[in-house]
Amino acid sequence: MSVEELSDGIFEIDLDGRKTLATKNIMPGISVYGERLFREEGVEYRLWDPRRSKLGAMVLKKFEIPLKYDSTVLYLGAASGTTVSHVSDILRDGLVYAVEFSPRTMRDLIQLCDQRPNIIPILADANKPLSYAHIVEKADVIFQDVAQPNQAEIASVNSKYFLEKHGHLILSIKSRSIDTLASPKKIFKDEVHKLEGGFGVEFEVLQRKELDSFHEDHLGLVARMFVDGE
Incomplete structure (x- = not known):
């Protein structure tokens, strides 16, 4: 899995062979709308669904x-x-x-x-x-x-x-x-x-x-x- 910062605080994640968006979760462990959480190098990210945003x-x-x-x-x-x-x-x-x-x-x-x-x-x-x-x-x-x-x-x-x-x-x-x-x-x-x-x-x-x-x-x-x- 690779993580690339596209702009300040916005990341592109290569997850399971698919590129998707994510942000760093400022409240680790808490999902807001059922989005997937995952960790990479000690940092928790929240997947960002563009069809809902x-x-x-x-x-x-x-x-x-x-x-x-x-x-x-x-x-x-x-x-x-x-x-x-x-x-x-x-x-x-x-x-x-x-x-x-x-x-x-x-x-x-x-x-x-x-x-x-x-x-x-x-x-x-x-x-x-x-x-x-x-x-x-x-x-x-x-x-x-x-x-x-x-x-x-x-x-x-x-x-x-x-x-x-x-x-x-x-x-x-x-x-x-x-x-x-x-x-x-x-x-x-x-x-x-x-x-x-x-x-x-x-x-x-x-x-x-x-x-x-x-x-x-x-x-x-x-x-x-x-x-x-x-």
Whole structure:
């Protein structure tokens, strides 16, 4: 078995002749969603299923993921914490603010946070960033995976309030949450156009790829926020 670090805290594992993703488990012995744990040279890793994680799929699609071990991340659409838990592993000296709208799902997320002190759970609507502005500090990265029709607007408004100067946005756009009849490619084009000049915040799109084979009708995107006068 071989272990290769692809980027800060994200590993590719050659396990039983098959390459897969993993993160170092900051809570050894504890599996979050039934994922396999294994040890190599005294280090415990958690396998990362890209079919259950848009971010994991983006890693396998060769995105350059701008997460560092000490990053501060605002995660919009945390759900029960499957991907958040891997972000928590990556941010071993960082912090992730995990925003989720569903009270039922939040119960699972809170249980995860009881085990992982670098996750701050926030029960809130990502459409209303001022409702959690008293909790969230400036973030190096915003990751968003929300099934709402105004996904570009949510990303832009939250970035306006919370993203650091020259910070990065990682966005998963779900076309069927925007329009069930229109072409996904047209929806993706329109949403990217909004990000590049709409809602009072401008982004430079660094990478964009569809996540097919892992997540149907989804576009992954990494962008950097423009700053006025620079």
